[in-house]
Amino acid sequence: MTPSVMIAAGEVSGDLHGAALAAAFHELDPEVNIFGTGGVRMKQVGVELISETTHLSSVGLIEAIRFLPSLSKLYTQLERVIEERRPKAVVLIDNQGFNLQLAKLAKKKSIPTLYYFAPQIWLWGSWKAKKIAGLITHVIATLKPEEEAYKQVGAKVSFVGHPFIDTVHPTLPREEIYQLFGLDPRRPVIGLLPGSRYQEIRNHLPILIEVVNKIWKQREDIQFILPIADPFYREKIIAQASGLPVTIIESKIYDAFSICDLLITSSGIATMEATCLGIPMIIIYRTSYLTYFLGRLLLKLPYIGMPNIIAQRQILPELLQGQANPERISVLALSLLSDQKQREKIQEDMASVVKMLGQPGAVKRAAQIVYSYL
Numbered sequence: 001m002t003p004s005v006m007i008a009a010g011e012v013s014g015d016l017h018g019a020a021l022a023a024a025f026h027e028l029d030p031e032v033n034i035f036g037t038g039g040v041r042m043k044q045v046g047v048e049l050i051s052e053t054t055h056l057s058s059v060g061l062i063e064a065i066r067f068l069p070s071l072s073k074l075y076t077q078l079e080r081v082i083e084e085r086r087p088k089a090v091v092l093i094d095n096q097g098f099n100l101q102l103a104k105l106a107k108k109k110s111i112p113t114l115y116y117f118a119p120q121i122w123l124w125g126s127w128k129a130k131k132i133a134g135l136i137t138h139v140i141a142t143l144k145p146e147e148e149a150y151k152q153v154g155a156k157v158s159f160v161g162h163p164f165i166d167t168v169h170p171t172l173p174r175e176e177i178y179q180l181f182g183l184d185p186r187r188p189v190i191g192l193l194p195g196s197r198y199q200e201i202r203n204h205l206p207i208l209i210e211v212v213n214k215i216w217k218q219r220e221d222i223q224f225i226l227p228i229a230d231p232f233y234r235e236k237i238i239a240q241a242s243g244l245p246v247t248i249i250e251s252k253i254y255d256a257f258s259i260c261d262l263l264i265t266s267s268g269i270a271t272m273e274a275t276c277l278g279i280p281m282i283i284i285y286r287t288s289y290l291t292y293f294l295g296r297l298l299l300k301l302p303y304i305g306m307p308n309i310i311a312q313r314q315i316l317p318e319l320l321q322g323q324a325n326p327e328r329i330s331v332l333a334l335s336l337l338s339d340q341k342q343r344e345k346i347q348e349d350m351a352s353v354v355k356m357l358g359q360p361g362a363v364k365r366a367a368q369i370v371y372s373y374l
Contacts, residue, residue: 003374006087007036008078008102010053010095012196012230013269015039017117018093020167022047024367032374035085037074040231050081053095071098079105086111089373092136093117103135112137112373116366122149123301123309129153138373140366143310144356160365161358168276170258177255181225181247188261188337189223190215191279192246194237195266196229203286204266205240210326211264212244215333222337225260227253229270261343262336264329267304271316275307275353280346282317282332283308284324307353315349 005025009018019041022034026046035048043049051074075098082090082105090106092099094117106113115136121129122145133139133155140160141147147159170177178185192212194204212224226241227249228234238248249256254277257263263274263281274281283305301309308314319328336343 002031002033003088004033004035004085005089005091005370005374006082006085007034007038007042007047007091007093008095008099009036009038009042009093010098012039014093014095014117015041016167016269017163018042018047018091019045020163020363021091021093021116021367021370024363025370027364028367028371029374032371035081035087036091037078050078074098075101078102082106082109082111088112089114089370091116091370100132100135107135114138114140114370114373116140117142118146118150120146121153122146138369140369142358142362158365158369159358160369161360161362162272163363163366164272164276165354165357165360166363168254168273170255170277171252172255174259177252177259180252181249181256183223183225183247183259185259187221187223189225189259190333190337191257191260191263191265192224192226193229193263193265193270194226195268195270196233198233199287200266200268201233201236204284204324205237207284207286207324207326207329208264209240209244211330211333212246214326214330216245218334219337223247225249225256227256229253262333264333267306267318271305271307275350276357278347278350280316280336280343280350282319282329282336284319284329286321286324289321307350310353310356311349315346315353 007018009015015038018038022042023045035050037051037053039052089112092103092115096119103113113136118139119132130153133150133153136155139150139155139157141157142162147157150157183189192208194201194208215222224246226246228237257274257277257279260279263279265271265281265283267283267285271283285304303309303314305316305318307316317332
């Protein structure tokens, strides 16, 4: 009987990492059956999707409420599938709230559980850290602080490095990228990234639309691009950006990033992608006041952007909550665009962060660890 592996990813970032892991896994053994939850990227590399879940992710307790009925139904479905198919291993990717429940289920059924991008106990601190570690057979760590934190609470953990070292790079020469997207190489480009979750797009997209209006009134030479992270929200994004000088990007996202002079981005996966590409950015985030208050209470460091957290200092500007308003964002964006030395300093600092992410081959090393359980 052909062995199978289950990969459980929730948000867009998990789908991205799950797809890269599945592709590396198929290189090791093309016969292994991989099924699970995720999105279009995992499906494209041959993962059998039990359910598409990228639109069910959220940040915060209040924000998660609207998804609870769907997640409860999904859990019941996965419980039945796991019982019927008995995978040799379950790989959980991020999505802590839901995936820790799956970890409990897998442990109950004596199925090895590997966590890739495990709960960030090293960042948030957690009185449940030992309990979390006890649910996980093996932590596949992508950052050194993550490895150290899980070792301290007794988990079996292996550091593989960050997969973006392997996966984040442009595929085309700069001249071809400008031609592909119909952009003028003589004019500056600002990338707009509202996020990939429902509440991020709801909270950030109207602000970024207003930023475009404010900047355009002062600098008509600036070009704007808006990549779509999750096709589920495609129509909503296109509708709100209609009539503005904004180019919608639906493919070759890293190529599009690579020609940007500046990004204005929601805190999240895009900040690390941009860091690997060396693109200066402004990090913004707005959420409910309760979620923000709880986050500030729990977060050990004064930053929310992962590049700043890894650097242990603010190398990239962050505008949060009320500070993330169109006026402040547009003023800061225009200031950075006109200050080449400041952008170069930011790029130097980002390069130092990239050096901390480990060596190439992270995805293959992660796949080999999973394969060892088969």
